[in-house]
Each structure stands twice: as structure tokens, then as C-alpha cells.
Amino acid sequence: MMKAFKLVQWGQPGQYAEIPKPKPGPNDVLIRMRAAGLCRSDLDMMDSQPGSEPYAAAVDADYVLGHENAGYVAALGANVTDLAVGEAVVVHHMPHCGNCRACTDGMENRCQAFKRGAIATGRGCGGDGGLAEFLVAPRAEVISVGFDVDPADYAPLTDAAVTAYHAVQTVVQRLKPGTSAALIGIGGLGTYGVQFVKLLSAAQIYAVDTSKDRLKVAREVEADAAVLSPEGDNGDDGKRAGDEIMELTRGRGVDVIIDFVGSTATLQLAARISRPRGRIVLVGMHPGGALEVGWGRMATSCEFAVSLGSTRQDLREVCDLARLGKLRIDVQRFGFDRIPEAYEKLRAGTLTGRAVVVFPNPEEKKDVGVARQGYGYLRSKL
Structure with a gap:
């Protein structure tokens, strides 16, 4: 048996439980969870x-939560020969079958075998995730990050960072010198989005948010302009976000807008600031968010796309960027016994980084918390 944190019933907080330790099949990897x-x-x-x-319309409740997973190889299925016990690994957050038309067309993030309505099922969403001592995953969905790293530092990359990376990759060819990109919502995904646009292009970056604190972070990761949205404090100049961005672009509008929020207000803002032949990419799933389209409602020839998840190659590239020290990764660590507290802080918006639940590392004499700020580490006790 092992300890786990489960969503037992819809409409109720998660709860601790004792469940059987999973066993790997011949093509699986058993992972001792680190984070x-x-x-x-x-x-x-x-x-x-x-x-x-x-x-709740797509999957049944009663599963272990946690879809941003990292740990150490604990055991290997009989057919797995290219990993070693003790190797640090991360798990891609989107399962795929490898056989459907989407998978064979190179769009494994849109795998039809795991699609249920607007969502994709998988670990931590309909199936048992990583908020447990051990996790089993198919070898095809496990990526090694080596032997010389703490995989806890990579956990938030497996969804938040890689989802932002995939969205940026869908537009990066448009972002030539002299172009611009607006990123709406500078939270866990948007902060990474700013960094990826900066790393992969020469575009002018406009960060948009309702929070001055989050916009401060956007500036720290080298956004060229930080714009307070209409829903927040409009600051000293009294300008609304759309007017301000149009002024910054000298009336030209923005070439690419990535909306990490997805509310009706943010989608309307995206449509307002797009230039002709621009592109709006929707990532956020704000409940009820919608955009009316038609003549006069957005720039002519403006394209609209929904970006879903990521691919394994996306995750491999994001992990490589992290290993090279190219990414700022803000993390607030919590012990396994503090999961409800971590969720409360997430709900209240009082976290000082991406919340990561960390399991003890047997090689450490004592467990420590790490808040990664800037491009270095700040260590403190849990």
C-alpha cells in the first residue's frame, strides 16, 4: 500500500487515502515520485x-490527482531497456495511443483515443496521477533528465511551461524582427510564454495582466512593455489596455496574441488589438469565455486558433532549455502532508511561485523547500 491524494467525489476537496502500490507492465516504468x-x-x-x-461530464471521479509529474525510475518493465533505476525522469502530461490519425500525423496532443469532449483524459484527470508515492507510466511518455539533477525542479515544466511553449511554437514563424506579440495573463503559463517568445524570436513583447505584481515579473523576464488590463487598476495614465497597446504599436496592432486566460473580456481585448492578418491563440479555459466573430468584430483576415497541450518533443526541448539555465522557474514547495494548504494558497492567489508537492529524497538528510527565483536557487525549510 502507499499514500495518495485523491479526488473521491465531484464537488468536494481532495482527500488522503491508502491505495495499492502500482505494478509496471512490460512496456511501463515505475516511478518513485519526487514532485x-x-x-x-x-x-x-x-x-x-x-x-x-x-x-465531470467526461470522466468518473475517484482518481489520484497530479498531472505535473517528476521522479526517479524505481523499476522497469521487461521490454524497457533504455532507462536505468535511479535515473531522473519527467512524465509527459498528455497520454497518446500512437495509432489514431492525430498521432500518426504528428499531433499526439490531439490523440482521439484519450479525447473526451473538450478535454483529454489521463494521469490526474480520470486516471491516477502523481500525488502518490509511486506512479506507473508507459515508457513512451517518460523523458529522462539525467542523473545529476533534482527532478523536483522540472515538475512544473511538464504542463505549465510546455503548454506555453507549444502555443508559442504555433506562431513563432510569424515573429520576425519588427513584429509584436501580446501575452494576456502572466500567471504560471504566461510567465513562461514571455520567456519563450524572448528566447525564440526578436518580436516586441507586450505583457497584459490585471495584477501589478505579475506585470513586475513580466518585466523581470524581459517583456518590453507591461500593460495593466481594464479589469484591474488602470494606473496613473488612466488608459485602458486596448488603447495603450494600440498606441504602443502606433495604431498598427499586434501580430500575435496568446490568451492564457480565455475569458470573454480577454478574448475581446485580443480581437481589438489584432492587426490585419494577425493571429489569436487561445490557451486559457476560463468558464464561459467566448468571442463573437464577424465583419467589424476583429481585423480583416485575422486568424483564430485553440492551442491544446503539447507534444513529447516540446517537453524534451523545454527540459533542455532548463538544463542550460535559460528559464526562470519560480517554485513554492510543499510537503506531502501540506497538499490542502497548497491548494488553498493556489485558490487564493497567494503563492510565490508554482506550487509543487515534494516527496522526501532518500539521499537527503533532511528535506528542504526551494523557491527558484531569478536564475538561481533560494533554499529554506519546508
Whole structure:
């Protein structure tokens, strides 16, 4: 048996439980969990009422939460020969079958075998995730990060960072010198989004948010302009975000807008600031968010796309960037016994980084908390 944290019933907080330790099949990897990141979608699942969209209408409750997973190889299935026990690994957050048309077309993030309505099922969403001592995953969905790293530092990369990376990759060819990108919502995903646009292009970056603190972070990761949105404090100049961005672009509008929020207000802002032949990419799943389209409602020839998740190659590239020290990764660590507290802070918006639940490392004499700030580490006790 092992300890786990489960969503037992829709509309109720998660709870601790004792469950059987999983066993790997011949093509699987048994992972001793080191860290599992927490996500707003976990709260959305807990808050879901029976039968409601998108989660409770698609999957049954009673599963272990946690879809941002990292740890050490504990055991290997008989057919797995290219990993070693003790190797640090991360798990891609989107299962795939490898056989459907989407998978064979190179779009494994849109795998039809795991699609249920607007969501994809998998570990931590319909199936057992990583908020437990051990996790089993198919070898095809496990990526090595080596022997010389603490995989806890990589947990938030497996969803928050890689989802932002995939969205940026869908537009990076448009971001030539002289172009611009607006990123709406500078939270866990948006902060990474700013960094990826900066790393992969020469575009002018406009960061948009309702929080001055988050916009300060955007500036720290080298956004060129930080714009307070209409829903927040408009600051000294009294300008609304759309007017300010149009002024910054001298009336030209923005080439690429990535919306990490997805509310009706943010989508309307995106449509307002797009230039002709621009592109709006929707990532956020704000409940009820929608955009009316038609003549006069957005720039002519403006394209609209929904970006879903990521691919394994995306995750491999993001992990490589992290190993090279190219990413700022803000993490607030919590012990396994503090999961409810971590979710409370996530709900209240009082975290000082991405929430990550950390399991003890047997090689450490004592467990420590790490808040990664800037491009270095700040260590403190849990």
C-alpha cells in the first residue's frame, strides 16, 4: 500500500487515502515520485458538480490527482531497456495511443483515443496521477533528465511551461524582427510564454495582466512593455489596455496574441488589438469565455486558433532549455502532508511561485523547500 491524494467525489476537496502500490507492465516504468505540480485545473475538477462540463461530464471521479509529474525510475518493465533505476525522469502530461490519425500525423496532443469532449483524459484527470508515492507510466511518455539533477525542479515544466511553449511554437514563424506579440495573463503559463517568445524570436513583447505584481515579473523576464488590463487598476495614465497597446504599436496592432486566460473580456481585448492578418491563440479555459466573430468584430483576415497541450518533443526541448539555465522557474514547495494548504494558497492567489508537492529524497538528510527565483536557487525549510 502507499499514500495518495485523491479526488473521491465531484464537488468536494481532495482527500488522503491508502491505495495499492502500482505494478509496471512490460512496456511501463515505475516511478518513485519526487514532485508533483499543482494546477488551477485541479481546482476546477474539485469544484465540478456531477455531470457538469468539461470534467465531470467526461470522466468518473475517484482518481489520484497530479498531472505535473517528476521522479526517479524505481523499476522497469521487461521490454524497457533504455532507462536505468535511479535515473531522473519527467512524465509527459498528455497520454497518446500512437495509432489514431492525430498521432500518426504528428499531433499526439490531439490523440482521439484519450479525447473526451473538450478535454483529454489521463494521469490526474480520470486516471491516477502523481500525488502518490509511486506512479506507473508507459515508457513512451517518460523523458529522462539525467542523473545529476533534482527532478523536483522540472515538475512544473511538464504542463505549465510546455503548454506555453507549444502555443508559442504555433506562431513563432510569424515573429520576425519588427513584429509584436501580446501575452494576456502572466500567471504560471504566461510567465513562461514571455520567456519563450524572448528566447525564440526578436518580436516586441507586450505583457497584459490585471495584477501589478505579475506585470513586475513580466518585466523581470524581459517583456518590453507591461500593460495593466481594464479589469484591474488602470494606473496613473488612466488608459485602458486596448488603447495603450494600440498606441504602443502606433495604431498598427499586434501580430500575435496568446490568451492564457480565455475569458470573454480577454478574448475581446485580443480581437481589438489584432492587426490585419494577425493571429489569436487561445490557451486559457476560463468558464464561459467566448468571442463573437464577424465583419467589424476583429481585423480583416485575422486568424483564430485553440492551442491544446503539447507534444513529447516540446517537453524534451523545454527540459533542455532548463538544463542550460535559460528559464526562470519560480517554485513554492510543499510537503506531502501540506497538499490542502497548497491548494488553498493556489485558490487564493497567494503563492510565490508554482506550487509543487515534494516527496522526501532518500539521499537527503533532511528535506528542504526551494523557491527558484531569478536564475538561481533560494533554499529554506519546508
